[in-house]
Amino acid sequence: MADHSTGVRMIGLLGPDGVRVEDADHAYRGTDTDIAGALRDMVMTRRLDAEGTALQRQGQLGLWPPTLGQEAVGVGTMHAMKPSDMCFPTYREHGAALMRGVDPVDIMSLFRGVDMGGWDPIATRFNRYAIVIGSQPLHAVGWAMGLQLEGLTGNGKADDGAVLAFFGDGASAQGDVNEALVWAASYKAPVVFIVTNNQWAISVPTTRQTVVPLARRGEGFGIPGVRVDGNDVLAVQAVTEAALARARHGGGPQLIEMFTYRMGAHTTSDDPTKYRSRAEEDRWRAKDPIERVRTYLMRAGAIDEAWLDALQVEVDDFAADLRARTLALDPPDFADWFDQVYAEQTDELAEQQQAYRTYAASFDDEEVRR
Known part of the structure; x- marks a missing residue:
């Protein structure tokens, strides 16, 4: 087994203890108010995920892919995007979908079997969920090359566009993903690849899937890569912002490995107790992306218990509305x-x-x- 920590620096700006740290190459430029907004979005994402799991267990959804523990990746990356950018997700980017204005009922309708994903990818600048593993990076590169051909990037203008492509550690072994890296590098396409390394491709650990860290996977294609603490929403946003800015200015593609952990099952048809230990889960639970932000903001005096109580009311109302509208969906003809x-x-x-x-x-x- 390869030692995946060798030779790859992990970029982090907020530790598990809620203490801000400095990085020589990256800085979070938002305010504590912005961080509080990210906390709200992560809490909302977690509640959406909990409702999806509960609805599936109640027989109202056919399947649900949990995102528990990965909230900082979806929220941080979307906070880094501009309206002119386009996103190509996997089937687990529930928080990212919320941040791009997708009605969460449209996510539920997909897993309820009502439709194939009901949102407008052009209006939201957020493409439909990719159920076929690893298929979406090629689509993302195609969109990025289209931006080049249409003169919609690399102009030094505020509305220049770039593309964000998500895929997981397991999908990194798919042929489509590697072809996407070839095309992106060859044409210097304005695309940022987000590799969400949640440590497990269903039951296969990342250490079994690859002999080098995923952050280095792009090197052979001529694409620079970095590893980020994927449970640190500040670092996720800062590094993604820099990569997208580089892409918009003609710097070409970049690969970002988001080093995180899937606290839940791969999908609701999976049982992770069959292949991983409770001790491992406990180690990662101590790195929770939401708790570290909450700790920081409370310590800084940026939020208080009243703020958290108001947020709880908001997420409860959100969940009640989501359940009601999901159950009211008409079955398809x-x-x-x-x-x-x-x-x-x-x-x-x-x-x-x-x-x-x-x-x-x-x-x-x-x-x-x-």
Whole structure:
């Protein structure tokens, strides 16, 4: 097993104890008010995740991929983005989706089987969830090359765009991801790759997946890489901001390894007790991304118990509204999905659609027909 800490510096600006630290190359330039905003967003993300898990356990969702413990990655990266930037997520970027204005019910509708993800990727500048492992980095590079071809980046203007592409430690072994790195480097595309290393690709540890740290994975393609404490929202934002700015100014792609931990299961169909220890989970629980920010802000006097109480009311109202609207989602008419395969219906699909409608109509129960 390779020692993944060898030769790779971890960038951090806020320790697990809630104490700010300095980094020679990166600095968080926000205020304590901004940090309080990040805390709110992480707490909201965690509540969304808890509601998703609960709804799945109640039989209201078919599946749910938890993001417990990874809230700083989604929130910090999105706080670093501009409206002109585009994001290509995996299926676990619930916090990032919230930050880009995606209605959380549209996330629930995907895992409830109502649709394929109902939000508008152009309006939100946040693409649909990628369920196929590792498919989205190629799409991200394509978008970034499109920005170059359209003259929408590298102009030194405030509305220059760049692209953020998420993928996990397991996906780093996929061919599509490596092809994306080739294209990004060859064309100096304005794309930042976020490798969320949560230590486990389902039941396979990162140390089994790669013999070098993931932060160095881009070197062979000519792409610089850094490792960030992915449980430190300040460091996540600061490093992502710098990488995106570099990309917008023509500096080319960069790879950022977010060193974090998936506290929950891979999905609700997984049982992590089968492959990892409680002691390991306890070590990472002490590095919780929310608690370190809360500790810092309370110590600094930037928030108090009244602020936290108001936040609790806000997240409770958010959760109640989310549950009510999720349960009110109408089941889909599967016949309509034949119309969503191509922009224009084909004769073959039209025949299949009619055959399905005939089959569904043969049942007396309306719920079965649907």
